[in-house]
Amino acid sequence: VGLCTDIELSSVVFGNDLLPETRAQVLNEPDCVVDISYSLELHGLAVVLSSGRVAFLTGKTARFLPDSLRGVWLRETTDAVCVSVNPRYNLIACGRANGLVDTYSFDEIPGSWILTNTLQLSKLHFADSDQYQLGQVQCLEWSANDYSVLVVA
Numbered sequence: 001v002g003l004c005t006d007i008e009l010s011s012v013v014f015g016n017d018l019l020p021e022t023r024a025q026v027l028n029e030p031d032c033v034v035d036i037s038y039s040l041e042l043h044g045l046a047v048v049l050s051s052g053r054v055a056f057l058t059g060k061t062a063r064f065l066p067d068s069l070r071g072v073w074l075r076e077t078t079d080a081v082c083v084s085v086n087p088r089y090n091l092i093a094c095g096r097a098n099g100l101v102d103t104y105s106f107d108e109i110p111g112s113w114i115l116t117n118t119l120q121l122s123k124l125h126f127a128d129s130d131q132y133q134l135g136q137v138q139c140l141e142w143s144a145n146d147y148s149v150l151v152v153a
Helices: none
Strands: 013-015 033-039 044-049 054-059 069-073 080-086 091-096 101-107 112-119 139-142 149-152
Touching: 044 080, 054 091, 069 112, 080 139, 091 139, 101 149
Parallel strands: 013 069, 033 080
Antiparallel strands: 033 044, 044 054, 054 069, 080 091, 091 101, 101 112, 139 149
């Protein structure tokens, strides 16, 4: 796969879905990528930006030519620190600064990502301890069979 190695975020058009009539715009604030998860099967990559926002970048071709890229926001997550794509089930998991994990599924009709679950450890998981303080999610990875997401916080 001829993956473009230099993507200028300021040239990528971002929107809430892939519909042609949807109003999309370029980033107007400086942002950089802090985490990335590539999926050949979904023809794109999920990126966490320094602002905490998450987007899925896809192009008209598998080569990710900069002038053909389109970003679709994962709207509800605004404090992400890491991301992992599950291509088998069209899912994206977003690790957040508050220790939660948001999972999104892809809705093919409008071409948007829909928040389906928010994962949170409950106090029951810390029954033997008086401390119940989770930090930000450090790492996410889907299991080998893609049924579970592994979280390091």
